[in-house]
Amino acid sequence: MSSQMQGEIAQLNIELEQTDDPREGYAKVQAKIRSYRQAGTRVPDDLALIEKRLVAECMAASQGRD
Template identity: 50%
Template sequence: MAQQMGSGEIADLVHQMEQSEDDPRRCYALVKQRISEFRQSGYAIPDDLVRMERALMVECMQASQGR
């Protein structure tokens, strides 16, 4: 089972996402970057991060289709 992100890590990521001017592509890129950092460190990817990635991917797809 994957580990969970600490509340400080989540707060930091959310803060960065808030600064992205509601652009789901930038938010998705931030989450993908964080996932990459976990992989490079050899850690399991936290479930919270996987859920965020999926939700943002759907949001990006909807935005690209004009929904």
């Protein structure tokens, strides 16, 4: 993974920590994943893991388990 990707993911993590709504964070992660795919770039594993974590958080919140 390039240092630019690492920096982008680190910045995204900071943004995710500053939001209380997992749906907002999930939307940001989805937008970043979409941008990688549109550019023809492989989605970094770290970003895919963040996406999975946020899906679980969104599901828990929707079921009142947050």
